Amino acid sequence: MSARTALPVALALAAALALDARLPAAEAPAGHPAAVDQCYSCHHDGGTPQAEAYAHDVHYQNGVTCADCHGGDPTLEDKDEGMSRARGYRGKIRSSDIPSICGRCHGPGNAEFKIRFHLSNVSDSLAAGVHGEALRNNDKGPQCVSCHGVHDIVRVDDPASPVSPRRVARTCAKCHGDAAYMREFNPRLPVDQYEKYLTSVHGKRNAAGDARPATCVSCHSNHMVMRVKDPRSPVYATRVPETCATCHANAKYMAPYHIPTDQYAQYRRSRHGIALLEKSDLNAPACNSCHGNHGAAPPGAASVVAVCGNCHQANGELYMKSPHKDAFARLNLAGCVVCHGNHGVQEPTDALVSLQAGGPCAKCHKDDGSDRAAPAIRRMRALLDSLSLGQADADRTLRHAEQLGMDVADAKYDLKDVRQALVQSRVAIHSFKVADLADAVHPGIKVLASSRKSAAEAVHDFYFRRKGLVISTLIVTITAVLLWLKIREIERDQEAGRG
Amino acid sequence: MAAPISTRVLDWFRARLPIDALSEFARHKQVPRYRGSIWYYFGGVSLFLFIIQVITGILLVMYYQPGVQTGYESVRFIVVHVKFGWLVRSIHTWSANLMIGSVFIHMFSVYFTKAFRSPRELTWLTGFALLALCMGFGFSGYLLPWNTLAFFATKVGTAIVATTPMVGRGLMEILRGGKDVGAETLTRFFGLHIAVMPAIFTIVLGAHLVLIQIQGMHEPHGWKDSPPEQRRYMPFFPNFVLRDLLLWLIVLNVLAILAVMFPWEVGLKADPNAAAPMGIKPEWYFLFMYQALKYFPGKILMLDGDAVGVLLFGVAGLLWVVVPFWDARLPEGSRNRILNWIGVLVLIGMIVLTGIGLS
Numbered sequence: 001m002s003a004r005t006a007l008p009v010a011l012a013l014a015a016a017l018a019l020d021a022r023l024p025a026a027e028a029p030a031g032h033p034a035a036v037d038q039c040y041s042c043h044h045d046g047g048t049p050q051a052e053a054y055a056h057d058v059h060y061q062n063g064v065t066c067a068d069c070h071g072g073d074p075t076l077e078d079k080d081e082g083m084s085r086a087r088g089y090r091g092k093i094r095s096s097d098i099p100s101i102c103g104r105c106h107g108p109g110n111a112e113f114k115i116r117f118h119l120s121n122v123s124d125s126l127a128a129g130v131h132g133e134a135l136r137n138n139d140k141g142p143q144c145v146s147c148h149g150v151h152d153i154v155r156v157d158d159p160a161s162p163v164s165p166r167r168v169a170r171t172c173a174k175c176h177g178d179a180a181y182m183r184e185f186n187p188r189l190p191v192d193q194y195e196k197y198l199t200s201v202h203g204k205r206n207a208a209g210d211a212r213p214a215t216c217v218s219c220h221s222n223h224m225v226m227r228v229k230d231p232r233s234p235v236y237a238t239r240v241p242e243t244c245a246t247c248h249a250n251a252k253y254m255a256p257y258h259i260p261t262d263q264y265a266q267y268r269r270s271r272h273g274i275a276l277l278e279k280s281d282l283n284a285p286a287c288n289s290c291h292g293n294h295g296a297a298p299p300g301a302a303s304v305v306a307v308c309g310n311c312h313q314a315n316g317e318l319y320m321k322s323p324h325k326d327a328f329a330r331l332n333l334a335g336c337v338v339c340h341g342n343h344g345v346q347e348p349t350d351a352l353v354s355l356q357a358g359g360p361c362a363k364c365h366k367d368d369g370s371d372r373a374a375p376a377i378r379r380m381r382a383l384l385d386s387l388s389l390g391q392a393d394a395d396r397t398l399r400h401a402e403q404l405g406m407d408v409a410d411a412k413y414d415l416k417d418v419r420q421a422l423v424q425s426r427v428a429i430h431s432f433k434v435a436d437l438a439d440a441v442h443p444g445i446k447v448l449a450s451s452r453k454s455a456a457e458a459v460h461d462f463y464f465r466r467k468g469l470v471i472s473t474l475i476v477t478i479t480a481v482l483l484w485l486k487i488r489e490i491e492r493d494q495e496a497g498r499g
Numbered sequence: 500m501a502a503p504i505s506t507r508v509l510d511w512f513r514a515r516l517p518i519d520a521l522s523e524f525a526r527h528k529q530v531p532r533y534r535g536s537i538w539y540y541f542g543g544v545s546l547f548l549f550i551i552q553v554i555t556g557i558l559l560v561m562y563y564q565p566g567v568q569t570g571y572e573s574v575r576f577i578v579v580h581v582k583f584g585w586l587v588r589s590i591h592t593w594s595a596n597l598m599i600g601s602v603f604i605h606m607f608s609v610y611f612t613k614a615f616r617s618p619r620e621l622t623w624l625t626g627f628a629l630l631a632l633c634m635g636f637g638f639s640g641y642l643l644p645w646n647t648l649a650f651f652a653t654k655v656g657t658a659i660v661a662t663t664p665m666v667g668r669g670l671m672e673i674l675r676g677g678k679d680v681g682a683e684t685l686t687r688f689f690g691l692h693i694a695v696m697p698a699i700f701t702i703v704l705g706a707h708l709v710l711i712q713i714q715g716m717h718e719p720h721g722w723k724d725s726p727p728e729q730r731r732y733m734p735f736f737p738n739f740v741l742r743d744l745l746l747w748l749i750v751l752n753v754l755a756i757l758a759v760m761f762p763w764e765v766g767l768k769a770d771p772n773a774a775a776p777m778g779i780k781p782e783w784y785f786l787f788m789y790q791a792l793k794y795f796p797g798k799i800l801m802l803d804g805d806a807v808g809v810l811l812f813g814v815a816g817l818l819w820v821v822v823p824f825w826d827a828r829l830p831e832g833s834r835n836r837i838l839n840w841i842g843v844l845v846l847i848g849m850i851v852l853t854g855i856g857l858s
Contacts, residue, residue, distance in 0.1 A: 469756065
């Protein structure tokens with residue numbers, strides 16, 4: 001029987017048993033409210049499982065009586081009177097009413113009580129989250145007892161609690177692993193999270209008895225669970241790194257595991273981190289894009305290419321056909337990470353293709369004449385440079401022509417093809433074959449030549465226009481001067497004639 | 500011995516046309532020579548710039564294709580790919596602006612020298628019609644490249660027409676060829692610019708020139724009463740014609756420098772769905788009206804402020820056109836004073852408002 005079906009049954013059973021009144025008083029400690037609690041006395045003495053369980057319940061231990069939830073008057077021995085509607089007896093509690101009943105203590109009111117028992121307003125949190133929404137739409141939706149149990153509620157830090165760190169994943173999976181049940185709320189939601197969790201590093205450690213690794217509530221929060229696409233959710237794309245960093249950047253917390261804690265610091269400064277966190281580009285990868293979420297684990301050398309290739313598909317495919325694939329596998333090197341790094345991955349530049357000390361190629365290849373890959377590396381770098389430097393040069397010349405007032409819009413438009421070729425070349429280099437790279441570079445070089453020619457012609461045209469202007473202005477000016485002299489001559493003759 | 504070929508050709512024409520009579524007319528036509536003679540030349544400069552407009556306009560129309568999809572592209576083609584196309588377009592645009600400037604100067608010089616007075620009322624009226632046509636040329640031609648500035652300036656310009664009381668909206672829709680500026684506006688502006696207006700302009704210009712020749716050059720106030728030895732003249736031909744030609748050469752140089760040093764940009768293609776760019780304003784010769792309309796409040800005594808503005812401009816323009824007729828009714832002595840003050844106020848107002856608009 002699942003937790004959600006157990007509750008109504010348990011409550012019904014409790015109500016039925018409660019009808020059997022006038023049972024002898026239970027052995028409640030003196031002064032405990034249950035000492036005069038006829039409900040508890042009868043049910044306990046009758047050996048009902050609810051009352052048996054309630055003896056260990058944290059509420060019972062703190063003086064909460066059956067009537068506090070179920071209503072009625074526990075001081076009356078007459079069960080009909082004590083369990084009458086007139087005495088406020090509500091009997092079986094409707095599932096959707098449970099949060100409000102729990103909320104009488106765990107909700108917004110009763111401040112004094114909450115301070116005394118260090119309680120927080122979790123009923124409002126539940127209502128604000130996706131679980132509260134599910135409950136409002138469907139009576140079968142999750143509420144307090146779905147996770148915490150019914151009459152046997154214990155403290156969360158008690159290993160017996162279904163929401164204790166070691167048991168909470170299984171508790172969540174009662175619903176989230178039940179496809180038929182989940183279909184009633186969100187048919188598109190996967191139901192394999194728990195299985196994946198068990199394969200994750202978090203899950204394995206948890207299963208081994210370590211309560212520190214992340215469980216469902218560590219990332220999704222507990223009472224106010226929001227949809228993943230809700231920006232308020234701790235697992236919303238832009239918040240994932242920060243959520244993971246809560247543990248992974250805490251050196252003290254992570255000390256027992258002997259793994260670095262600077263991943264988040266590196267990631268924030270990385271190309272991926274800047275795209276996601278500063279530019280809010282939701283396509284940019286967060287921790288879970290590479291490590292997985294429920295099945296979170298380090299990708300491992302063998303699967304790095306597949307992980308990066310999820311987004312950088314063309315690069316990944318070319319790499320898989322490249323000579324590096326087998327070589328790296330033999331050396332147990334983690335593919336893409338060798339050249340690009342992992343958490344701190346920066347925007348790649350053509351300078352990566354270099355034999356200089358410190359460069360990624362130099363990690364394996366020597367530039368002393370003995371390595372036959374060295375000339376190929378130099379050639380590939382030269383090809384990339386010819387395009388990128390050529391593009392910068394053409395861009396400069398076209399800008400110069402534009403500043404001179406020449407119309408070079410067509411040539412500037414053509415330059416887009418060079419940019420495209422450069423992008424393709426930077427992808428093609430992942431085959432690590434000179435011929436493949438040359439094929440990608442050459443179309444760009446051709447466009448570059450015509451763009452440069454257009455730019456040069458525009459600049460030449462500019463000076464041609466200036467020269468033409470000077471010559472034509474000179475001719476017109478000389479003609480005007482000659483005309484002026486002719487007018488003077490005519491007028492002198494006319495003056496002389498009149499004289 | 501047979502006469503030279505030039506003489507024979509001239510004789511051939513002489514036998515068919517009244518060349519001798521024309522030559523005699525030109526030789527005897529006299530132009531007053533005084534301090535204000537310089538103002539006589541602006542009519543000729545305007546004519547010269549109009550001739551340039553016609554020549555460059557014909558060259559442009561060989562490549563220009565009106566249409567929302569072709570207008571901008573064909574102008575770009577002219578500027579980028581046609582040999583000296585950039586120069587032709589730049590000269591066309593600059594000479595249009597210079598022509599309107601020159602016509603304005605010509606009009607004010609005629610006004611201040613009172614050259615519109617009897618018997619030259621018709622010359623004044625045809626001259627004003629030519630100025631209005633020049634502005635119409637400017638307005639219609641501005642849209643033809645179909646670039647962003649032109650598109651939105653036309654939108655603003657035609658919207659002002661819509662504020663004319665009673666007939667405004669109808670007039671605007673006739674101008675636009677619909678409710679908004681679009682393909683229909685472009686084609687009708689093109690038709691107006693290259694066919695309708697040139698035809699009307701040529702007729703009015705012909706009448707204007709004929710009137711000038713019939714009535715002769717205007718002589719300044721009191722010229723007839725001054726002693727004959729103080730009245731100096733120069734022959735219209737060759738002296739005045741050659742001086743005119745000299746000024747034309749200077750204008751040609753200025754035009755060439757402007758066209759080459761400051762080629763008119765094609766701009767960005769108009770996108771009717773885009774937001775209007777900041778600072779959209781009409782061409783400088785409409786700015787004084789545009790700027791003045793901004794100072795009118797939204798409502799004036801239940802009437803739309805812009806409509807009142809347009810109405811006032813209409814009345815002022817009408818009074819300006821008919822100045823020869825109400826001027827004749829003023830007492831003789833006060834004529835010059837009142838007219839000069841009005842002219843100075845109008846001129847200062849136009850310059851200041853244009854300056855504010857440009858800044």
